[in-house]
Structures are given as C-alpha cells and as structure tokens.
Amino acid sequence: MADAETERDAVLDALDNVAARLADEKSYLTDLDSAIGDADHGANMQRGFGKAAEKRDEFEELDPNEVVQNVGKTLISNVGGAAGPLYGGSIMFASQELEDGITADTSVAFAETYLDKVKDRGGAEVGSKTMVDALVPAVHTYKKSIEQDDLPPLSALAKAVDAAERGVAFTVPLKALKGRASFLDWRSVGHQDPGATSTLFILEALLATAETYLDGAVERDAHAADAARRDE
Amino acid sequence: MKKLINEPSAVVDEMLDGMVAAHPELRRLDGTSVLVRDDAPVDGKVAVVSGGGSGHEPTHAGYLGEGMLDGAAAGEVFTSPTADQIDEMIQATDAGEGVLCVVKNYEGDVMNFDTAAEMASMEGVEVEQVVVNDDVSVEDSLYTSGRRGVAGTIFVHKCAGAKAAAGGDLGEVTAVAEKVIDNVRTMGMALTSCVTPDKGEPTFDLGEDEIELGIGIHGEPGTERADIMSADEITEHLTENVLSDLELDEGEEVVTMVNGMGGTPLSELYIVNRKLQSILDDHGVETWDAWVGDYMTSLDMMGCSVSVLRVDDELKTLLGAPAETPALTVSE
Numbered sequence: 001m002a003d004a005e006t007e008r009d010a011v012l013d014a015l016d017n018v019a020a021r022l023a024d025e026k027s028y029l030t031d032l033d034s035a036i037g038d039a040d041h042g043a044n045m046q047r048g049f050g051k052a053a054e055k056r057d058e059f060e061e062l063d064p065n066e067v068v069q070n071v072g073k074t075l076i077s078n079v080g081g082a083a084g085p086l087y088g089g090s091i092m093f094a095s096q097e098l099e100d101g102i103t104a105d106t107s108v109a110f111a112e113t114y115l116d117k118v119k120d121r122g123g124a125e126v127g128s129k130t131m132v133d134a135l136v137p138a139v140h141t142y143k144k145s146i147e148q149d150d151l152p153p154l155s156a157l158a159k160a161v162d163a164a165e166r167g168v169a170f171t172v173p174l175k176a177l178k179g180r181a182s183f184l185d186w187r188s189v190g191h192q193d194p195g196a197t198s199t200l201f202i203l204e205a206l207l208a209t210a211e212t213y214l215d216g217a218v219e220r221d222a223h224a225a226d227a228a229r230r231d232e
Numbered sequence: 233m234k235k236l237i238n239e240p241s242a243v244v245d246e247m248l249d250g251m252v253a254a255h256p257e258l259r260r261l262d263g264t265s266v267l268v269r270d271d272a273p274v275d276g277k278v279a280v281v282s283g284g285g286s287g288h289e290p291t292h293a294g295y296l297g298e299g300m301l302d303g304a305a306a307g308e309v310f311t312s313p314t315a316d317q318i319d320e321m322i323q324a325t326d327a328g329e330g331v332l333c334v335v336k337n338y339e340g341d342v343m344n345f346d347t348a349a350e351m352a353s354m355e356g357v358e359v360e361q362v363v364v365n366d367d368v369s370v371e372d373s374l375y376t377s378g379r380r381g382v383a384g385t386i387f388v389h390k391c392a393g394a395k396a397a398a399g400g401d402l403g404e405v406t407a408v409a410e411k412v413i414d415n416v417r418t419m420g421m422a423l424t425s426c427v428t429p430d431k432g433e434p435t436f437d438l439g440e441d442e443i444e445l446g447i448g449i450h451g452e453p454g455t456e457r458a459d460i461m462s463a464d465e466i467t468e469h470l471t472e473n474v475l476s477d478l479e480l481d482e483g484e485e486v487v488t489m490v491n492g493m494g495g496t497p498l499s500e501l502y503i504v505n506r507k508l509q510s511i512l513d514d515h516g517v518e519t520w521d522a523w524v525g526d527y528m529t530s531l532d533m534m535g536c537s538v539s540v541l542r543v544d545d546e547l548k549t550l551l552g553a554p555a556e557t558p559a560l561t562v563s564e
Contacts, residue, residue, distance in 0.1 A: 076315045085344050085347040
C-alpha cells in the first residue's frame with residue numbers, strides 16, 4: 001500500500017468505520033438473530049468492535065499487523081460465545097499474513113487465511129447458512145480479481161463486496177446446518193443469516209475505508225445490492 | 233425458586249473468591265475467572281489445565297493441586313470461558329515444559345480452547361489438547377457435535393495429572409489422557425431439572441412420576457423420558473448402556489464412578505453403587521476401585537451418572553498415585 005504509518009492509519013480508520021457501521025446496524029442484526037438464534041448478535045458485535053475502537057490510542061503505537069492482531073484479541077475477550085473465537089480468533093490468526101505490510105498480495109493471503117480459519121473452527125461449508133456463505137464468494141472473487149484479472153485492489157474489493165451481498169441473499173432460503181439456528185431445523189428456512197449479514201457490513205465498511213486510501217472508482221453491482229437489501 | 237445467592241450475575245465471581253478463601257493453596261489470576269495452584273508454574277513439570285462453564289462444582293477448580301490440575305478457567309454458569317482467559321491460564325501455568333488442556337466436548341468450549349491454544353502458541357508455549365467425549369447417550373446434542381464430555385473427565389484429570397507429577401513429558405501426558413478417553417464411558421439420568429441462577433426456574437419440565445434418561449450436565453433434556461423406576465432398574469439401564477458401548481471382556485478390570493448431579497443424597501448414590509457392582513460381577517468384570525460422590529454436578533439437579541473406566545497396570549498406578557486437591561485426595 002504505502003509506508004507503515006499510512007497503513008496503520010488505514011487499519012485504524014477501518015476499525016472506526018467497522019465499529020460505527022455495526023453500531024448503526026445493531027438492532028437490525030439483533031432482529032435477524034432473534035428470528036433464528038438467541039438475539040445477541042447485534043449487541044455482541046457492537047460491543048466487541050466498540051471496545052476495539054476505544055483502544056485506538058494504544059494501537060497508534062503498533063505496526064499495522066499488530067493492530068489487526070490486537071483487534072482480534074479484543075474481539076475474543078469481548079464478543080463472547082462462539083462468535084468471539086470465530087471472528088476474533090480468525091482475525092488474530094490471519095494477521096500473520098500482514099507482517100510484511102499491506103499489499104494486494106498480502107491482503108489476498110489475509111482473506112484466504114481468515115476464511116480457512118473460520119471454516120476450520122466452525123466446521124461450516126457453503127450452504128450451511130452461516131457467515132461462510134458470504135465469505136466464500138467474497139474471498140474467491142477478491143483473489144481472482146487480483147491474481148487473474150489484474151484489477152486494482154479497490155475494484156477487486158468492490159467486486160468482493162458484491163459477491164458477499166449475493167451470498168447473504170443466498171442464506172435466506174437455506175436450512176441452517178450449523179450454529180444455534182440449526183436446532184430450528186426447517187423453521188430456519190426463509191430467514192437471513194445474521195453472521196453472513198454482519199460479515200457483509202464489515203466488508204462494506206472496509207470498502208468505504210479503502211475508497212479514501214486507494215485510487216480508482218468503485219462500481220457496485222446494483223443487482224447484487226438489491227438481492228440482499230432489506231426493506232428500509 | 234429459592235437460591236442461596238446475592239445477585240445472579242455475581243455467582244461465579246463470589247464463588248471463586250469464596251473458594252480461594254477456603255483454600256489458600258489456590259490463587260486467582262487478577263481480573264480473570266481463572267484459578268491456579270498457588271505455586272504455579274511448577275518447575276520442571278508439564279502443566280495440566282481444564283475449564284468450562286460453572287455450575288459443575290467441584291469441577292473444575294476443585295481438582296486443582298498436586299497430582300491433578302494446575303489451572304482451571306471458570307466461565308459463567310453453563311457457558312464457556314473466553315479464549316483470552318484460557319490463554320492467560322495456559323501462560324500462567326507453563327513452566328516451559330508445555331501445557332495439556334483437557335476440554336469437554338461442547339462447541340463453545342472447544343472453539344475457545346482452540347483459539348486460546350493458538351494465542352499461547354504464538355507466545356511460544358507448547359500446547360496440546362484432548363477432548364473428552366464419554367457420554368454414550370447422544371451423538372449430537374443441543375450444545376455439541378458428537379458425544380458430550382461428562383463425568384469421565386475427572387479420570388482424565390487424575391491420570392494426566394499423575395503422569396505430569398511423575399515427570400512425564402507433554403507427549404506422554406497427552407497419550408495417557410487419550411488412553412483414558414478411549415477407555416471411559418458414562419451415562420446419566422435426572423429425577424429433576426436443575427435451576428440456573430439467571431433463569432430461576434427449571435430448564436425442563438419433569439412430571440412427579442417421570443425421570444429423564446441420557447441427560448447431560450447443562451440442564452439440557454435427555455434422550456428419553458420414562459416413568460419413575462426403582463434405583464436398581466435405573467442403575468441397570470445406565471450400566472448396560474455403558475457396558476455395551478465399552479465392550480469389556482470377562483476378567484478385565486475397571487474403575488467405576490457413581491456421580492451425583494448435585495441434589496441427590498450420598499445414601500442414594502451408594503444404593504446405585506451396590507447394584508452397579510453386582511451387575512459388573514454378573515458380567516465377570518472386576519472392579520479395582522469404586523468412586524462414589526459428587527464429582528461433576530449440574531447445579532441442584534437430582535440424579536446421577538454411572539461411569540466405567542477400563543484400566544490396565546499403567547492407569548491403576550496413575551489412579552492410585554497421590555493427589556491433594558480440595559475435592560479429591562489420594563494418600564500415598
């Protein structure tokens with residue numbers, strides 16, 4: 001990306017943006033989770049990222065990868081339940097990929113390692129009606145856009161967010177196979193997965209941050225957006 | 233439902249403080265719900281740690297001490313401790329010889345221990361993990377994929393702890409723990425549901441004349457509801473399920489455990505043990521040692537579980553080795 005200082009600022013801004021977005025969406029996520037879970041996803045995510053954002057001052061002293069690692073640690077201790085290890089543990093583990101800075105290549109490695117860790121830890125695959133349904137299309141699209149289509153990172157990220165959005169819409173008609181929603185069996189069909197949804201919100205906040213740091217224009221796919229857009 | 237508590241949200245915190253006050257040989261890590269042996273890390277020894285939700289007392293911290301556990305992480309009632317606290321426990325007990333985490337098979341526990349092991353590994357601690365899954369009554373439950381980990385876990389604590397105290401290295405201590413897990417089976421039943429401090433009412437409804445078979449330790453419903461039976465009939469049901477899964481040969485030796493779920497008097501547990509031993513006798517199986525008591529409870533639930541562990545010379549030596557903990561003492 002650039003020098004370590006700019007990278008750190010970008011990571012800190014991304015953290016602020018994610019925290020703000022999840023705070024905005026808290027009650028929406030809670031509503032989704034009360035339909036098929038235990039109604040705590042909105043509050044848990046808001047609390048976890050909120051705590052991390054409060055540490056901005058102490059993070060100012062760290063390298064970008066260390067900031068990411070510490071965000072993960074903060075989520076582990078503050079999100080609770082299974083979401084703590086799934087989001088926080090995976091972010092913490094994947095932060096190793098950013099030791100040499102944030103570039104197109106290391107960001108692909110980060111995304112892939114994060115995805116692998118989430119799948120490994122939670123045991124979910126595509127179609128289990130979990131965050132994996134948003135993550136897999138996003139990560140695959142990002143990797144291909146960077147490595148094969150030679151797109152600039154900003155355009156690749158925009159495509160990844162579109163892909164995640166389609167993935168979120170894909171969770172609605174599925175029967176949950178993992179997590180608490182799976183105990184509802186067929187009653188989970190027809191509901192949008194809260195974990196996939198919060199994953200999308202995180203990616204959208206990362207895209208908004210990237211727009212201020214990277215060159216290029218963002219083109220979103222209107223159809224993908226429509227597919228997951230809730231009734232406002 | 234009446235409870236001897238101050239605030240539901242303070243139950244774990246106040247319990248841990250009270251426990252340390254009763255047992256000065258234990259120490260609480262600042263700002264956590266982790267208890268460790270006061271002399272941790274113990275020089276030259278592999279550390280054996282465990283943890284999980286509260287509500288199972290004396291599990292887990294009751295087994296802290298010489299010959300058993302070095303650290304125990306307490307979550308909220310029936311809720312996994314968080315990975316950062318488990319990580320602190322691992323780091324506080326590691327003497328440079330490595331740490332074995334004994335985890336019961338519940339999704340939350342396994343995920344948090346996995347994450348903690350990763351965190352500690354990043355700091356250079358050598359960590360191994362075993363997952364106990366001794367409950368024969370279910371393959372999948374409300375809280376887990378595969379079999380649940382229940383009272384047989386105490387045998388794992390005892391044997392792995394003894395192996396570590398005897399100077400075993402991390403690989404050897406882990407191997408002993410795996411051996412116990414391979415050879416122990418458990419099944420439980422309830423006469424009543426338990427009452428969690430938060431909810432204040434039974435977590436499942438059970439009629440006056442009904443019992444629940446195949447229960448876990450979190451107030452989750454069992455596999456089968458039945459009309460009340462005599463102690464002998466209940467013991468037979470539990471024991472036959474355990475034995476058919478363990479596939480013992482005639483002449484093999486076992487250690488048994490009749491474990492109270494928290495609300496059942498010792499007198500009734502002895503009645504269960506009496507029948508258990510006569511069934512084993514009928515099968516031509518020899519009991520080397522019989523444990524009876526509240527080892528892993530489910531708050532105030534009335535009921536019990538029956539565990540059978542197949543033993544060989546190695547496990548007998550480890551089970552008979554000295555241990556000094558708040559809940560279990562074995563003298564030389």
